[in-house]
Amino acid sequence: MRLHRLTLRAFGPFAGTEHVDFDALSTGGLFLLHGATGAGKTSVLDAVCYALYGAVPGARQTSRGRVRLRSDHAAPTDPTEVVLELTVGGRRLEITRRPEQSRPKIRGGGTTVDKAQTLLREHHAATGEWRALSRSHQEIGEEVRGLLGMSRDQFCQVVLLPQGDFARFLRSGAEERAQLLGRLFDTTRFTAVERHLSDERALAQQALRSADDKLLALTHRMWQAVAEEGGRSAAGPALSPPPEAAPGEAGLADAVLEWAALAREHTAERAERSRVARADAEAAGAAARQELAELAETARRQHRHADAVARARRLADAAEERERLRQALARCRAAEQVVPLLRLRDTAATEHRAAEHAERAARAALPADHRDAAGEHLITAEHQARTRLGGLAAARRAAERADHLTTELARLERQSEVDEAQLAEAEQWLADWPALHEELRCRVADSQEAAADVTRLTAELDTARQRAHAAAERDRLTGELAAAETELLRLREAAATTRDHWLDHRERRLVGIAAELAAHLNPGEPCGVCGSLDHPAPAAESADHVGRADEDRTLAEHRAAEQRREAAQRDLDDLHRRQLSAAERAGDGSLAELRSQADRLTTELAAAQYAADQAGPARQALERAEREYHARLAAQREAGDRVAAHTSRREALLGERHALTAEFDGLSPADGGGGGVAERAEALARLADALAAAAVAGERARAAADRAKEADARLDDALWRAGFHSAAEATAALLPEARQRETQRRLDEWQGEERALATEFADERLRAAAELPPVDLPSAEARAALAERRLRAADTAAAAADAAHRALTHLSREATAGARAVAPLRRRADRISGLAALTAGTSSENSRRMRLESYVLAARLEQVAAAASLRLHRMSAGRYTLVHSDELAAHGARSGLGLHVVDAWTGRERDTATLSGGETFSASLALALGLADVVAEEAGGARLDTLFVDEGFGTLDEETLEEVLSVLDALRERDRSVGIVSHVPELRLRVPAQLEVVKHRHGSTLRHRV
Incomplete structure (x- = not known):
């Protein structure tokens, strides 16, 4: 790896851009980085580390794990940026990094936060161009670590040689040296x-203890099965308790298997004796049940005969009442045959009265000269009135047409007024249209301009809310983690306590099992263990005796505590994972800062969204107005036409x-009456209708009278045939339907009882049983119940003996398998x-007490x-060499990482x-350079062409300084800088080659001297 160029902008103490x-x-191989204290020499090295790994050396991180990279001297608009150009693995790369930072908004007041940015480019010598490779923080970090073959901690120790750290390394103990070496290798x-x-080891020991515990x-x-069965089985030889042994004791498995064989033989003998006793009890019970069944049948027949005699006596006492009810029911059914004719007579009489009343009312509506006329005269008068009514039809139609024309003229007058008002309104609206159109067009234009920032603010708000939510989750989960860790520790202690409690209860119960068995002994009953009827000295429970229920309860408590501990461990692991995920999503920044940023963006977005939302309503209002404009034009034209x-x-x-009025005024009344044509026609129509109604009513009255006479004759004939002298007598004989059903039911019951008694008295077995004495x-029943109880006891004892034998057989097979597995x-x-x-260094065979990791280190x-x-x-000058020492440390401390210096002048080895x-x-310095070579080789042999050595030269005399510089200068022989x-x-x-950091009031600067 060789560094070529470094550019810093608003980084650390550097306010501007420095190169x-x-x-x-590196032309001469050595160069000096110097400057006043606090000027920023270390910041240059921090910039190199930040460009490569996106973070500064760990020693310069803040207490919260973050570091402020932005210069306090820089202008608010200048971004913080580091650009590093280097060659690594034969590839020339350029890395540009910008941390997350605040800047003033481009529009409006306040600040906004720019996210961290990273760019990796590669120079292609063939074309002379720089090509972008990635903008992803993660991809670039993985690429750099893959090319260098070192982590950030290794780079800071190998390339940025911190002399103070290695001075402490020389004087530190094995534990501190292991920590540094463990980070590098x-x-x-x-x-x-x-x-x-x-x-x-823990699993193997737990498996061994579990196997022993399972065997015990x-x-x-098995002992519980034998003890529980012993209280119900017949007497027999006793079985000795199981062998007492602790888990892991030699011979435990053989003793358990031997005792299990004895227990199986013991339970087999008890099962056979119980089966014999059950067969005897079953035979005695069958005989008692047969005797009870025969006596019960005799008693039942005696009871039936006595009951039949009593029922016959009651039936004879009710004979007079039966005859009275039979006669009443017969007269009721005869009267029911007359009821339809009674109803027909009443209906005819009612219709006759109604018809006479209707005739009187119809004649009362006629003129006086027609009220007493016969029916034929009324029909003739109706025909004459209908003839005169036809002569007024033409005059009536002319009058109706004239009235219709008057109504139509009134409607046209009202419609004309409405159309004239609509025409005036349309003309007034069209006069105001130009000003309204211009106002709506301006609103549309203004609302469209307000929608520009909605998309950008929405994206920024989504990101801010996600980070704030993640930060809240991170802080909440951090608190829950502490509580969960405390709870898990408490549950671990509780689980251990419940396990000890359970094991203590189990041991105490086994010790006092004899007293538990003795509690079930009763005088005169055989012992469940030895079968003896005498109990001279039964064991007594001690004050601290533990029963089976207590043991089961403590075992259940232990299992529940283990389940709660395991659940708490799973919850803690899940909380760890979720907290790390939330911290990664939240990034840097406190919850208050992120929420403040989200609130600010929410306000800005709401304002922009409100302005953007007005665009649609404004366009719709303009479109509605234009449609109304065209509608108003059409309405104006249509109103004028109407x-x-x-x-x-x-x-x-x-x-x-x-014309119609003149024609009507020339007509003469056809009937010589007064009034208009309509009034005259209406009067004639009423007279004709009244005459027709009176004629029909008279005819109906005569027909109703005939039907009433016929109904009376039919009723009298039906009464004579049914045996009644009058209609009132027939009506009195009727009974309500419910009473009829009740009477018929009682008569049917008496008849059924007679037939049942006849059957009972005809039974020969009942008469024979009645002649016998009463049954005891x-x-x-007492004898049968006693036999049944004895059978149940024998059955229970036999089942218990069989179950105990089967359980002992099954458990002994499990014990054999468990013994083989131990x-x-x-x-x-x-x-x-x-x-x-x-491997842990605690074995007696590990004489140096070195752990496996320490051995490798x-x-x-x-x-x-x-x-x-x-x-x-x-x-x-040939005096000192460093040697590794693996001598045993005192007081049980870690061994194997000792470091001594050999003094050639004295020939002795001593501590550094x-x-x-x-x-x-x-x-x-020698240790740092040697470590750099070994780590580089460990990382894959990557060549390190640029190294930095930090401080320490002030402690050297002139001669030693010359030797040290010659060693550093020798590194240049391999083209190192x-x-x-x-x-x-x-x-x-x-x-001669120097890079000076000059400190100023407004920020440091860099000066080259080559």
């Missing part, structure tokens, strides 16, 4: 091996009405534990010491902390 020509400075695969072995749990379950047409029509109608059914688990746990302890340190000794030997200030500088950063005045005389 660094590394090609010119990729040892993650070795730390991964350590973690993997440690995790595997199976033994405990006014002219109405005038012509009115004159024609007036002439026609005048409760005694038989041996390979123990061998694997021992092997992995030995490897994990060896020690090899790298040995290479660095060898490379550094080549230069230190020359700087110290004994070197003087100048000797320390020489050693640290070395920049020295120093305040030492002597170097200004010895190094």
